Amino acid sequence: MNRWASDTFYASLAYVVASLLTFEVLMPLQNMFFPEYPSHASLLFLPHGVRVLSAWLLGWRAIFALLPGVVIVFAMIGGWDVFLPSRLLAIAIAVTIVPAVFYACKAVGWDLFPRADRNPCWLCVMGVGILTSVLVSVLTNTAFGSTTVEYIAFLIGDISGLFFLMLGLHFAFRLVERRG
Numbered sequence: 001m002n003r004w005a006s007d008t009f010y011a012s013l014a015y016v017v018a019s020l021l022t023f024e025v026l027m028p029l030q031n032m033f034f035p036e037y038p039s040h041a042s043l044l045f046l047p048h049g050v051r052v053l054s055a056w057l058l059g060w061r062a063i064f065a066l067l068p069g070v071v072i073v074f075a076m077i078g079g080w081d082v083f084l085p086s087r088l089l090a091i092a093i094a095v096t097i098v099p100a101v102f103y104a105c106k107a108v109g110w111d112l113f114p115r116a117d118r119n120p121c122w123l124c125v126m127g128v129g130i131l132t133s134v135l136v137s138v139l140t141n142t143a144f145g146s147t148t149v150e151y152i153a154f155l156i157g158d159i160s161g162l163f164f165l166m167l168g169l170h171f172a173f174r175l176v177e178r179r180g
Contacts, residue, residue, distance in 0.1 A: 019073040
């Protein structure tokens, strides 16, 4: 499998797995602990972390690498409604905003993409994740015509999902490093 196909497969697979974990495990737990919570958004949305880390690692290629996974997840959730203009717009927003923000940062002299000659700035990646969460939340919820509660829930879910995904990867890398 060539690198392009490999990147696409793994990024989309990670997005689908993170989505399944979010919708099939975390959201039922959320509904058990917060039954009165009025939103249908996850308070721990791991797929946003996949989007941010994919865009950080792959740059513009993340758009095409994530697209199959994002379409699959939207289809799993909405069925044939995935082809509604609002859903197609949401898919476009989901795959383009994060890489666009990383490139905008680079254009103004703040290159956050990983390089062998420097350590990653995890706080900076988290900052981009927060900024993109705001942008994605506003744009997606505007496309869906959602309420203010939904905006806030999306922000909380995206930011906590990115944080916990990065934390999990940090510990996984440490574990691999210790064994190696």
